[in-house]
Amino acid sequence: MEFLLTASGLRNETLRDALRDMLGKPFGSANVVFVPTASVAEPGDHGWLVADMNRLHGLGWRQFDVLELNGLPRRTVLDRLLRADVVYVEGGNQYHLARSITGNDLAGGFLEALESRVYVGVSAGSMIFSRNLTEHSADVIGDAADLHALGATTLEPPFGLFDWYLKPHLYSPDFPERDDAWAERIAERADFPLYFIDDETAVRIRDDTVDVVSEGRWRLFP
Structure with a gap:
């Protein structure tokens, strides 16, 4: 399995080059499926979603598919994933995304497609693969309100592949509280490893190898 876990998409050439290398062929010879599910649970202006979709579309794919995980038959969703070379899953509410995967019985088929x-x-x-994506981590990170907004108090991680947790948008102007002091306060409370990445960074996983590709800044605790 190969993962490129970003905070804000393919924002720079380093991240785009990393994806080209992982894909092993030009974007123009590949199909991508764009999954906006997490975004629909977020209120307010969605210009960020449109901008990222346009940036991804502009890479010139052979086929650009858009797939919502809710409301379609399970087999239809999995067949659409299988027709893609790249599965691109957008941001928003990670708890809504996780609950959409488990609630629609997609986890096993999703992982099979990603092989x-x-x-x-x-x-x-980028956050849904941690085994620490639970109501406990929501309390530790300080975003339990995003879980409670869905009418939920508990959460089952859909995949549980990694023991570390990824928190995006470090130093982002859109989240001005996310500075070093914020990251350190969370890390002091956490009983699991944490990657904090900025909007120019990704955590890359190829089989059992984990590294970071970046034109920006990131931190790992401990």
């Missing part, structure tokens, strides 16, 4: 595809996550789409 031979490249997964690109954006923010929430």
